[in-house]
Amino acid sequence: MPLSALTLSSLPATIQTPTYDRTAHAPGVVHLGLGAFHRAHQAMVFDQLLTRGDTRWGIHGVGMTRPDLVNQLRAQDGLYAVRIADAQGVKWQVLGALWRTNVAATERDAVVQAIAAPATRWVTLTVTEKGYTQALGQLLLDGLRLRQQAGLPGITVASCDNLQGNGHKLQALVKAQISSNDTTPQDAQLLRWLDALCAFPCSMVDRIVPAATPEVMAAAQEALGVQDNCALSTEGFWEWVIEDRFADPSDAAVLQSAGVRVTGDVHSYEEAKLRMLNGSHSAMALMGAVTGRPFIASCIGVDHIRTFVHQLMGREVAPHLSRSDWAEYRDALIARFGNPYLKHSVHQIATDSSQKIPQRWPPSVLGQIAQGASFEHHALAAAVFVRYTLGVDENGQPYALNDPQADSLMALGAAQRTEPAACVRALLSREDLWGTTLPHNTAWLARVTHWHQHILQHGVDAAIQQLLAQEA
Ligand code: CS2
Numbered sequence: 001m002p003l004s005a006l007t008l009s010s011l012p013a014t015i016q017t018p019t020y021d022r023t024a025h026a027p028g029v030v031h032l033g034l035g036a037f038h039r040a041h042q043a044m045v046f047d048q049l050l051t052r053g054d055t056r057w058g059i060h061g062v063g064m065t066r067p068d069l070v071n072q073l074r075a076q077d078g079l080y081a082v083r084i085a086d087a088q089g090v091k092w093q094v095l096g097a098l099w100r101t102n103v104a105a106t107e108r109d110a111v112v113q114a115i116a117a118p119a120t121r122w123v124t125l126t127v128t129e130k131g132y133t134q135a136l137g138q139l140l141l142d143g144l145r146l147r148q149q150a151g152l153p154g155i156t157v158a159s160c161d162n163l164q165g166n167g168h169k170l171q172a173l174v175k176a177q178i179s180s181n182d183t184t185p186q187d188a189q190l191l192r193w194l195d196a197l198c199a200f201p202c203s204m205v206d207r208i209v210p211a212a213t214p215e216v217m218a219a220a221q222e223a224l225g226v227q228d229n230c231a232l233s234t235e236g237f238w239e240w241v242i243e244d245r246f247a248d249p250s251d252a253a254v255l256q257s258a259g260v261r262v263t264g265d266v267h268s269y270e271e272a273k274l275r276m277l278n279g280s281h282s283a284m285a286l287m288g289a290v291t292g293r294p295f296i297a298s299c300i301g302v303d304h305i306r307t308f309v310h311q312l313m314g315r316e317v318a319p320h321l322s323r324s325d326w327a328e329y330r331d332a333l334i335a336r337f338g339n340p341y342l343k344h345s346v347h348q349i350a351t352d353s354s355q356k357i358p359q360r361w362p363p364s365v366l367g368q369i370a371q372g373a374s375f376e377h378h379a380l381a382a383a384v385f386v387r388y389t390l391g392v393d394e395n396g397q398p399y400a401l402n403d404p405q406a407d408s409l410m411a412l413g414a415a416q417r418t419e420p421a422a423c424v425r426a427l428l429s430r431e432d433l434w435g436t437t438l439p440h441n442t443a444w445l446a447r448v449t450h451w452h453q454h455i456l457q458h459g460v461d462a463a464i465q466q467l468l469a470q471e472a
Helices: 036-040 042-051 067-075 108-115 134-149 166-179 185-197 214-224 251-257 267-291 296-300 303-320 326-337 346-350 353-360 362-370 376-388 406-417 420-428 442-458 460-471
Strands: 029-032 059-063 080-086 089-095 098-103 122-125 156-159 203-206 232-234 239-243 261-263
Touching: 029 042, 029 108, 029 134, 036 042, 036 080, 036 232, 042 089, 059 067, 059 108, 067 098, 080 214, 089 214, 098 108, 108 134, 122 134, 134 166, 134 185, 156 166, 166 185, 203 267, 214 232, 239 267, 251 261, 267 296, 267 303, 267 326, 267 346, 267 353, 267 362, 267 376, 267 460, 296 303, 296 326, 296 346, 303 326, 303 362, 303 376, 303 460, 353 362, 353 376, 362 376, 362 442, 376 406, 376 420, 376 442, 376 460, 406 420, 406 442, 420 442, 442 460
Parallel strands: 029 059, 029 122, 059 098, 080 232, 122 156, 239 261
Antiparallel strands: 080 089, 203 239
């Protein structure tokens, strides 16, 4: 039997299920990007608010491209289970905040109408780093224009992707769809309306939510007694820090009451999270991909990788953060990475590395260079990235590069066995990855070249051990 509104009442009594009416109200939130992360993070915050009787937080969820997930969710009436598991315990919960669904690629008009619906108060986004395209800006603008023309209130449009200053980027993207054309008086009015009545807060979101696996679905069947094709697994920890900038200012207190941190200073949380958590994730993911270790937990469980990550954060990232409690943050991250319940695939995190590296590594390297300090850990991580572009691990197992830049990266990386130095130079010269300054830094180039050579000759593990011996 599949999980659905009909089978909800047959679940074991220990499992928390939605107690609110899921059909009486129109959704107040349109969420773009219906991946695992949103469903086990924000959807759980909104579920809390709905449970308390605030009916404004039902979600109209929009899958950007893939119809399969949306079809599965529809077949389950938008219901799915989340396993929350770590050293503190294991608990299952069925979420009911998802009230409607669409696929942007095939049902664009329905999405525009959802943004323009009178009940909509928020649009939230987790469309990944590569999702910030003109098409996205235009989709949002079309919905917002309809609102303005209908005389409806402005809304809060919150980017929740792993990008520094994500709210500013999104606002600029939406507005660019107007100013790139000749501005008519109507356009000028729309721009004024956007500035005055809509809010684009920056936000930092954090929870480790691996993509769904058959193993989690089997565990869901066991725990629920029904089949759930959309079941997810996550950790107990979650954090959502959002800038105090809302179309409806009273939302600040509402979100705070559900455990969200509302602040004027998202920046210090964003930079710490991107460079410490995500920066370490990318380094471990690439190391795991090249050495044949499948999960983040299998990487952090190896002594020399754990020490490497500890030092990367403490010595090369922390000195440039404005968040002062970084040592506790680092130690908590190491424990989270080791969570045995999270089978977080290294290849999932290595996906789109070309879009992730720019936020995660260069700011720390530049900070170290400015202080005349060592950037060896980042240089080694960059060398592992170069090695990763070969598309075959150290055991001879091939893997696919899942990246919008896969073709160009593999073309540049192909020559690394025969002309390693030229290959490193070519990959490090790319400003889309490293920014405008690093490609001209000869010391950076020299150290990445050094570690790359070491990796080709002795392997990634030996290179890490050599680095630890040298930096002891
Ligand atoms: C990961 C993130 O896939 C990735 O790139 O680094 O999804 C990470 O798990 C989340 O940002 C944690 O909050």
